[in-house]
Amino acid sequence: MEVKGTRSSSANYSNTSSCSTLQTGSTDEDIDLRRGPWTVEEDFKLINYIANHGEGRWNSLARYAGLKRTGKSCRLRWLNYLRPDVRRGNITLEEQLLILELHSRWGNRWSKIAQHLPGRTDNEIKNYWRTRVQKHAKQLKCDVNSKQFKDTMRYLWMPRLMERIQAANNATTTTTATTAAAAATGSNSTGLTTATVGAAATTGHMMMPHMGLNNISNEFGGSHVTPSYTPENSSTGASSDSFGTPVSDLTDYYTIPEMEPNNNQLLDGGVDASDNLWNVEDIWFLQQQFNSNM
DNA sequence: AAGGGCATCAACCGCAGTCGT
DNA sequence: CACGACTGCGGTTGATGCCCT
Known part of the structure; x- marks a missing residue:
């Protein structure tokens, strides 16, 4: 990294005697x-x-x-x-999505998950999961293996990621020859093909046909692309927060203040609204989910 | 400026599976 | 079959740098 x-x-590299x-x-x-x-x-x-x-x-x-x-x-x-083929650098949106998807299938089978993320090691994925994903479970005060948390991932984070990936891809295909040349390779900065991402995105149980979340339930959740989104603040655009982590990772998502559905406080405080992919209905839904499962 | 707390990640540990003898 | 060496995996720890007060 x-x-x-x-x-x-x-x-x-500077002190060989400290071992x-x-x-x-x-x-x-x-x-x-x-x-x-x-x-x-x-x-x-x-x-x-x-x-x-x-x-x-x-x-x-x-x-x-x-x-x-x-x-x-x-x-x-x-x-x-x-190893020469080890990829360094931030976990991209596509990789985040794949990790969430594959973990929902296989659990902590890090090496198996890593096989589907070329150049990423099981250790790196495991660290990502523990430092980012588990952190949010902790902040949501639920177990990372709980149904609530899995639902949150499946029905909110993953569709959000898909939206952002698709938005980034759309931006890529409509920009100048420089990026068009890159796009012509059929891959993005992750080395994952858009087909790979699409395959992950269309995997059956990632969809959410029955949860009453119509506002984010079309094929790619496309109805919900955050207006303020720009490719530049996607990790595929190599943007980072002050920690050097992608601004688009789950860090942006978890805040669940005590609020009513029409309360805009989330956009006013806490997470920068330009990076925020939650909307008020999502927060309210999440709260209902947690409350009903507690 | 200092130091305490936190986040991150490389590296280690223990265990289980595999393989050769 | 038994045993030991090797390998791979998942969990955990320690070191380091950054942020915040």
Whole structure:
């Protein structure tokens, strides 16, 4: 992730002595094994060794590469960070949508979910889920596995994401030759094809035919594109908030103040209205859902 | 300016499954 | 079949940077 400055690589590139060590106890020789952040030298050794010999057999790889690390540690470092096809950067709208969709199907099967997000690791997806999604469940005072929270995701967040993705795609196809050239590749900045997104978007149980939310229940929830939305404030437009996270992620969605359906307080306070995808009816609906399920 | 709290993410840990002997 | 080594997965922790007071 290219967020939060120099910590992003996590390799301890300036201080190689800060790593703690541990005794293996299980090997025939009592070598001290390094733990903690990887150094540039270690990364270099690992990359070089894998380039020459391939990956796998991690324990012996660690030994032969001259790394005082466990095979596990080497494997993790390679898979989650050093592998050339690892994608860095913010989780995009399309990826958020896919994560929500796939998690609703498979639960915490992170590696399985990661297989459908090219270049993303299970660790990254897991971290995303725990830091962003679970946070909102906590703020809604409900369990992340509860029906209420799943309904919220299914009937509100996911349609919102679809709207924004579609809006972004529409904007892309109608802009200048620069973006048209990119669009002509059939993919967006995520590397996911629009067909992939469409496939996810049209997956049966993402739809909401029976919840009385007619205002957001057309094919892509298209009736509800927030007027103030612009492609620039979508993560596909590489916009970030002060945390370097996409402004469009779920952070914008959760605020549920005590309010009546015609109360506009959400737009006046708290989340910047230009980023807000909730409307008053949604908030009211959410409140009813939670109240009726408590 | 300082420091406490929070958010994020890389890395570690424990466990279970697989495979070879 | 039993055992040990290896691998992969999901949960958790620790370090770091940013924000807020």
